[in-house]
Amino acid sequence: DESLPLAEAVFTQRPRFVTSLRELADTFPRLGPYVKRLELDAAAFLPLVARARSVGGLALLFRGRDEFTAEDRDLCLGLAGIVARSLQRAILFDGEREFATGLQSTMLPQHIPKFPGVEIAARYHAAGSGRQVGGDWYDVIPLPRRRIGIVVGDVEGHDTQAAAVMGQLRIALRAFAGEGHPPSTVIARASRFLAELDTDRFATCTYAQVDPATGDVRAIRAGHMEPMLRHADGRVSTPRVRGGLPLGLATEFEQEEYPETRLDLLPGEAFVLFTDGLVEHPGGDIAAGVTALTEAVRDGPVQAGAIADHLSERVSRIRPSADDVALLVLRRDLDPGTPFAPRIHQYLHPADPQGLAETRTALRGALEDWGFAAVADDVEVAAGELMVNALLHTEAGAVITLEVLPDPARRVRLWVKDRSSEFPRRRTPGEAATSGRGLLLVDAVADCWGVEPRGEGKAVWCEFTEAGPEPPGGA
Known part of the structure; x- marks a missing residue:
């Protein structure tokens, strides 16, 4: 309402310069108790107007002032204009960030399906600066013959275009994998798909097909970070997963051959896939980040969900981060047998x-x-x-x-x-x-x-x- 002078300035878009707050209290009785306690002499109530719309108000309160010269009034109005434009940009930025994060959220899987014999957990963390959106993603794909496809990837850039490209690439890779192709074919086709998009972005990823019954894993890297393997006894190793160039670049340079690496995932072991935002920080050494992550996985809990939460807490502690983070953990269920048949x-x-x-x-x-x-x-x-x-x-x-x-x-x-x-x-x-x-x-x-x-x-x-x-x- 207009029962206070600042609200009146916002509604009418007209400034009010006052050299006697006691007289102002007669017009706005709600000011009476505050005027007596604060012992102020003058005030400037300024509307914040941007593009002919009020976006807020600014009150400047003074002691020892008994007039506002023309220069004083111009200075106050100029300050109000600067603040109004800054506030409008902040509002627009918040709206764009909300749109971008909403876009990113809808592009990622809404839930992780459950499979017998394994536990899977995934987490995503937006960057702590900028638009808080990027091209990192994860996915879990049901495959023929009761196998599982898991992927973690990163599209170049930190903007809404990166998120849009990520969404298209994730859907395409999911479709190629669901047709039952081997990992090398899935990644080669995904690279070709990205190269044919109207974008100059490239992407990195790690893709693996897992057989929960046997623990057979076929993994490929496309210019991405190597995964980690947490053994049942707590040891952590980094298997040398072969691969090729990032998606898009591989097609551009006509190098679409992606050799597979076969791994054995024993009962009780966990396969950890992640993007570089988990280990790379501004001003830090990525090798030190990988070492710290290895220690966190080794000293952390055992279950997939608990591992993901433990690493997510680590991400929160080192905020703000300039990059977003995607994390996926697949753990094969422990098979200790029974007390009579261990x-x-x-x-x-x-x-x-x-x-x-x-x-x-x-x-x-x-x-x-x-x-x-x-x-x-x-x-x-x-x-x-x-x-x-x-x-x-x-x-x-x-x-x-x-x-x-x-x-x-x-x-x-x-x-x-x-x-x-x-x-x-x-x-x-x-x-x-x-x-x-x-x-x-x-x-x-x-x-x-x-x-x-x-x-x-x-x-x-x-x-x-x-x-x-x-x-x-x-x-």
Whole structure:
């Protein structure tokens, strides 16, 4: 209402210059208590007008002034004009930012679907400066044969155009993946799609297809940050995921070949994808950011949602950030078996020289806990032979599973799974031969053994009958 002088100036768009506030209080009685307490002598009530519209008001209050000269009035009106234009720009900026963030929000998935065997969590954080919008995105895509496609990417730029391009690219990549193409084809087609858009933007991304049942992961990077892998024992590694140029640039330079990297995601392990805003900050070293992130993942919680929240809190602590952040965590459900049929899993990496010894130690410890200490030596011999055979004849590593089978007779089974489709053959080496005795040793120490095809690879198994009494509680 117009019961106060500043409101009157806003409504009428006319300034009021007053040299006696006591007299002003007679016109505006609501001012009476304040005039007496503040002991003011003069005031200028100025409307803030921008483009012929009042956007606010400005009151200047004085002590010791008894007049306003023409120069004083011009100065006050000039100040009001500057403030009005600044306020109008701020209002327009807030409106544009609200539109941009709304656009970004609608471009991202509204919910993450649930899949048996895995837990998936995703988070997005807008930049702490500028329009608070960018081209970072994530997506989770149901694929044929019960597989899952996961992607995290970043379109160049921090404006509404980056968000618009991101939305188109996300939808296109989702469509290519949903058709069942391999990762290399999906990324190559996404690059071609971006190159054909009417934009000069490029994009980076990491895309992976995951089989929750087997833990098979096929990953590709297009100029993006390498993902992280949190192992079940808390260790964090950075798998060397191969790839190519960023999307768009790869097509422009006619280099659309994207080699895949195959990884094994064991039960209890988490795959962490993220954009560079999580590790890169103005004035900081990106290598130091990656180290800090590795420590945060290693020292943080275990579940996918908890990992995502933990890393999100880290983002909030280091605000403001000049870049937005997209984060996706996929964790394969832990498969410990049951108290009567426990199970452990180990992954043997071909580049880890300590892996063989660590795996043997883990197997022996489990056997002792389960009451199979009497066959620990035999299991260790068989495991060593099968693991070495897998490392010698395959480029990737091997997954070792040890489990208790309670029926019909309580026994322990050892699995060694690799990516080679060639089945092992039992040979009779000569006396001077230095190899070829592996399966002979397995056949000698195990009660039985066999080979089964597993997807694109195989699994060699062998069983050992319990030799001692069952431990208390059936553990």
